Amino acid sequence: MIDFLYGPLITAGLAAGLALVIVVLDAIVNNYGDVKIDINEGQRSYTVRGGANLLGTMAAEGVFVPSACGGRGSCGACKVRVLSDVGPHLPTELPYLSAEEVTQNVRLACQIKLKKDIAIELAEELFSVKKFQSTVSSIKTITHDIKEAVFRLDNPGEIEFMAGQYVQLVVPPYGTFKESVQRAYSMSSKPGDRQAVELLIRLVPGGIATTWVHQFLKEGDRVELVGPFGEFHVRDTTAAMVCVAGGSGMAPFKSMFYDILQNSSYPEKEIWYFFGARSGRDMFYLDELRQLETLLPRFHFVPALSEPSSDDKWTGETGLITDVLERFLKERIGTAKGLEGYLCGSPGMINACTTVMTRNGINLEKIYYDKFA
Amino acid sequence: MKYTQIERAVQERMRPGHITALGLLGDDQRPVADIMQADSEAFSRLGMDFDQVADLLEHLRSAGQDGLGEPITVDNRYLVSTGDARGVLPCPWNDGVHHKNAITVQDQRSGRTIIYSDLSIHLLRVHHFCQGKGSPFRLDPDTLAAIL
Structure with a gap:
């Protein structure tokens, strides 16, 4: 009567047995035991469970290496130099590495599986990077495609950073996205305001993080931030700052200028700020920065529109920001104390501004920016 | 329908979370080969050439x-915006x-918009793949014909 059940039962039994064998074999073969991560030749050392990737394992120990894709191997940001043998470079790493980096055994931390003890080199600044739990305290629409979001820090409750640095915003799975990703944004808040972080986020069509901020994020939401990162900050010299930005590239400069105002720092530095936008609807913070000119007389704000509409009634500078910059470098900006360039924008904008700056006497090694792309 | 091993691998790499978080297929349930065939037929019907369209997108x-x-x-x-992100994207055909990157082109004459990337241009030129319906980076033949 129940003969018909024997076949399926035997098949199910065999499948269950096979699954058990696979689980046992996996536990034996992939059990790497404890492995030691040595950082900077003994400066720090962690004993961790092997088997996972280096990026995630270090993050669990509180050591955060920049990563934009959350460890999926698609951004190439999580580079570390490995001093011990972890095998040859993987095909998934090579597109992101220069020939020199391959020679120096620079690896992508997300692609290295911890199978044995490993020794790596890390920039010391990364030891001060933390993961912050925060709550969105405000989101303001600044232009048709830029939001200003303020994150109140809950745990830890304060952040220490230099004006110009950036944090990584952890975007949780939402809508149809099943994986968390991270994206880097410069902080626009002042370092003196330690209990909160302000970001300016421009909508990128099809962008995972910016779509989340513009369409899903709301006040009261809990959000994770990782930071601070970056080498972009004001140099303590008497040379004049020549700053250029467009769009959300405003963020690090807002932080720098208001920090300088608050602390009366770098009193001998002249500051020239060139901000480019296409038309009036892309321009923002005009009143605030005009006000800053009155509070900080050595600050000079030069906004420019490349394609002003008749409705804009624009009386300021017009043309591409590189053209305006070149004109001012030739005719208006004094070079007596030397010049430094500070840039925040797309790779194309950085390349174009670097060309103009070097053509007008600013040394390449005195042009500063964080490459986000 | 039977897939070859390569077709299965390509289709898998186009799903969300592999090359991009969104994937390249959108909500299109058709096999990649069927998507490509339908779009190739549309290109022929509209009198468009893949290389010429790719050249225009590069311009x-x-x-x-x-x-x-x-x-x-x-x-x-055209109102064109270009944005760059960190990293590179591999072609699903390896x-x-x-x-x-992301390039947004808004045709001020027709009011229609397309979004594409360097990978999109490669997929169009080399593989004649416009991406699946519902993908934000899909280069829909009818939209291309209206815009270009």
Whole structure:
């Protein structure tokens, strides 16, 4: 009567047995035991469970290496130099590495599986990077495609950073996205305001993080931030700052200028700020920065529109920001104390501004920016 | 329908979370080969050539880059914005990697918009793949015909 059940039962039994064998074999073969991560030749050392990737394992120990894709191997940001043998470079790493980096055994931390003890080199600044739990305290629409979001820090409750640095915003799975990703944004808040972080986020069509901020994020939401990162900050010299930005590239400069105002720092530095936008609807913070000119007389704000509409009634500078910059470098900006360039924008904008700056006497090694792309 | 091993691998790499978080297929349930065949037929019907369209998209990208990250009017007709992201994207057919970017072209004459990347241009030119319906980076043949 129940003969018909024997076949399926035997098949199910065999499948269950096979699954058990696979689980046992996996536990034996992939059990790497404890492995030691040595950082900077003994400066720090962690004993961790092997088997996972280096990026995630270090993050669990509180050591955060920049990563934009959350460890999926698609951004190439999580580079570390490995001093011990972890095998040859993987095909998934090579597109992101220069020939020199391959020679120096620079690896992508997300692609290295911890199978044995490993020794790596890390920039010391990364030891001060933390993961912050925060709550969105405000989101303001600044232009048709830029939001200003303020994150109140809950745990830890304060952040220490230099004006110009950036944090990584952890975007949780939402809508149809099943994986968390991270994206880097410069902080626009002042370092003196330690209990909160302000970001300016421009909508990128099809962008995972910016779509989340513009369409899903709301006040009261809990959000994770990782930071601070970056080498972009004001140099303590008497040379004049020549700053250029467009769009959300405003963020690090807002932080720098208001920090300088608050602390009366770098009193001998002249500051020239060139901000480019296409038309009036892309321009923002005009009143605030005009006000800053009155509070900080050595600050000079030069906004420019490349394609002003008749409705804009624009009386300021017009043309591409590189053209305006070149004109001012030739005719208006004094070079007596030397010049430094500070840039925040797309790779194309950085390349174009670097060309103009070097053509007008600013040394390449005195042009500063964080490459986000 | 039977898939070859390569077709299965390509289809898998196009799903969300592999090459991009969104994937390249959108909500299109058809096999990649069927999507490509239908779009190729549409290109023929509309009298378009994959290479010529790819050339035009490259022209708009290059001209858009002159805006230095800000939108710029190109050819007195298109409003082009270019944005760059960190990293590269591999082709699902494993024949190269491409800078991660997004180019938005708004045709001020028709009011229609397309979004594409360096990878999109490669997929169109080399593989004649326009991406699945519902993918934000799909280069829909009818939209291309209206815009270009």
